[in-house]
Amino acid sequence: MGMWILESRSMEHVPGTTRYFDDPERPQAATAETVGLKCDTSGAVPIILVPQPSDDPNDPLNWPLWKRDVIMLILCVVSIFATSLGxxxxxxxxxxxxxxxxxxxxxxxxTGYFLLGVGVAGILCVPSARIWGKxxxxxxxxVIVIFSSAWGGASRSYNxxxxxxxxxxxxxxxFEALVNAAVGxxxxxxxxxxxxxxxNLAVFGGAFFTPIVVGKITDTIGWSWTFYFVAIFTSACLPLVIFYVPETAYRRSAHLNIDLIASNASVRHSYPKSDDGHQLQTLNQQIGESEQAPLDPEAAQRRTVDINSSIPQRSFSQTLLPFNGRVSDESFWKLFLRPFPLFAHPAILWACLIQGSMIGWTVFIGIILAAIFIGPPLLxxxxxxxxAYTGAFLGAVIGFLIAGALxxxxxxxxxxxxxxxxxPEFRIVLVIPQLIFGCAGLFLxxxxxxxxxxxxYIIPIVAFGLEVGGMVIGAVAASLYIVDAHRDIAVEAFTCILIFKNFFTCGLTWSAYDWLVKxxxxxxxxxxxxxxxFICLLSIPMYVFGKRNRSFFHRHDILKITGLA
Structure with missing residues (x-):
């Protein structure tokens, strides 16, 4: 048992468990299980790349880091505008x-109807993303955010x-369903x-800046412009999405997913080619060379082999196509149904509760905050x-900084x-600051x-900020755990989270004010x-038994049992 995580009694290697570091001064630690794997040698200690990149220049893992960061930044900006509508x-x-x-x-x-739209559409995103990409x-x-925002601003009736x-x-x-999955x-x-x-800051935290400016916009030029500005800014982002966000989904050979395979022997392959931009080598190269010369990033880069040039790289015009062919041969309807049985998966249910409950309480507070401050005694x-939502926005930013640092x-x-x-259970440790800040904020x-x-009045504003900070940290913990522990079903898992949090929160919007009055x-x-x-404390058994849970559901696949694999 390492770090209080119980080992599986049935499997030698559990999917999700990987060798992360290897010190070239101790090459014997890498000989049996990891020889031949590509590493990032840009730091003092080589880090094994998980998953292993292919030799295909079209593999997103082979793109320069700056390109991948630009893609993610664009998606984050559009996500902020989209989720600001909540x-x-x-x-x-x-x-x-x-x-x-x-x-x-x-x-x-x-707001409940908005969340209902997110939840229903999110269910349809899964099969579409699985088959044709994101x-x-x-x-x-x-496009829908642009026209629906313009529609909202032009509306003159409740219906x-x-x-x-x-x-x-x-x-x-x-954006709610797929941006986190795109990180994987x-x-x-x-x-x-x-x-x-x-x-997670973009999807869940950036929206808290919206109420800060909405009140001033409404008072100055009218409520319609709150929607019009979303339409205008999102329209400005549309060319960036068209030209600079290519398809991120990729058909990866199973033997490259060393975090998903279930046998140590399965990783004993040799991949002589390196990927792009990283300073990489295979471990057998490291072991042979580390005794001759100290690890030097510039020298490591000179030793890097080019990507396999026999595989043609897609042209820029090809990357502009909305579809680049199927990335899965699976049935649409099977994929449509896949998220529902996964609610019985303990890890996914845990992630739904950790992320979805705090988001629900956040929306709950957001709804009643106006009634509290507009009503007596403050008026x-x-x-x-x-x-008054400044506290929530600052809490989201601070939560992002804490989560990013930790x-x-x-x-x-x-x-x-x-x-x-x-x-992957190491990611669950992030729930500790969620428990401290988030629950303290709710009590306060x-x-x-x-x-x-x-x-x-400052105290409830600060309390709201603490709660939102805890929400962001918890969302990061749940998202990272799902991506690292169950990357093969990450899209379905994020859809489960999306369904749970939106329908749960939708229910709260129907009852929040009446419950409060009563x-x-x-x-x-x-x-x-x-x-x-109580929900945060569920992280303790999830941490301790998480590895056994991964082992059990690898051997007893819910999707295979239900005929949806």
Whole structure:
């Protein structure tokens, strides 16, 4: 048992467990299991590339790191605009209720319909992304966000705005469902931590900047422009998506997925060619050369062999096509149904709870915050109410910084302590700061939000920031664990998370305000806080038994049992 993770009793090598580091001064540690594997030798200690890149120049793992980062940055920017549509009515709830002569709950439900659109469309993203890749969905999602945002701004009736909100959710779905999965397409395990933190900040945290500016925009030029600006800025991003976001899905030979194979013997291949931009060598080269010369990054780069030139690289015009052929021969309807039985998978259910519950509480607070600050005793207007979301935005940014700093560092530290063997369960450690900050924020908000006469209004704002920071950290932990432990079903797993969090949150929007009025803020948030503490504590058995869980579900594949493999 390494680092309190129980070993499998049935398998010698469990998919997801990989050798992460190898020290050239101790070559004997790499001889039996990892000889011939490509490594990144740009650092002091070589890092084995997981998964192994192919010799195909069209393999995204062979693209220069700057190109992969540009792709991810563009997707993050569009994701911010798309997901900003979720809380776009938060600071305007009372104003919109007066404009459309509707109840507070009716306006809150408009956010629920947005989430419903995300959830339903997200289910359809899975088979489409699996069969034809992700590019066409990113293109389609961007276009839908543009026209539905313009539609929302032009709406002059409640029903028209309701349908615009549904389509806005449909356009947002590809970004919520697939951006995190694209991290697994574009990056090796040791590169994912900071990038996954960035994508989660974009998808879940960037939206909290929206209410800050929405109140001021509404007060100055009208509520319609909150939607028009999303349409304008997303339109500016559309050419970037068209020209600079090629297909990231790739048909990778099974023997290259050394994190997914279930036998040590399976990794004993020799891959003499290197990939691009990284300073790489195979381990057998390292072992032979490390005794002759010290590890020097420039020397390592000079020893790098070019990618196999016999495989033609796609032209720029070919990368502009929305489809580059099928990336899977599987049935559409089988893929459509695949996420549903995976809710019985403990790791995926854990990820749904860790990520989805905190997102639900975040939306819950976002909905009621306007009522708390616009009502007595503060009687704020929509501008100041919008500014109250500053705490949530700063919390998201701080959560991103904490997750980005800890994600890769903690994994590398624990891997060294574990003799160079990386276990995906090391990612679960990030739930600790979620428990500390997120649950503290929920408790503090519940205690102070309905006693603004006794407490400063700053305290619930700070509490909201703590809760959002915990949400972002938890989202990173769950996403990284799914990608590293179950990359072969990552798209389906992220769809399960998307379905759970959106339908769960949609339900909260229907009942949030009425629940609060009936039971009071303190009682409601004591229940919410207690539930969240329990969910975070589920990470302990997930960490301890996670490896056995991976082994069990590799041998008892739910998708094979249900005929959906």
């Amino acid at each position: 809380p776009i009515l938060a600071a305007n709830t009372i104003t919109m209720a007066l404009i459309f002569s509707r109840k507070f709950t009716d306006i809150a439900i408009l 590019r066409h969905l990113f293109l389609l999602g961007t 028209s705005l309701l349908w615009a909100r549904i389509f806005q959710g449909v356009g947002t779905a590809p 397409d574009l990056y090796f395990v040791h590169e994912r931590g900071k990038r996954m933190a960035l994508t 704020w207007g929509e501008v100041n109410t919008g500014y 994600a890769d560092w903690s994994a590398k530290y624990m891997t060294r302590k574990n003799g160079g063997i990386y276990e 908000f519940g205690i102070t939000a309905d006693k603004l006469i006794d407490y400063s 039971s009071g803020t303190l009682e409601v948030f004591m229940w919410i806080s207690g539930i969240q503490v």
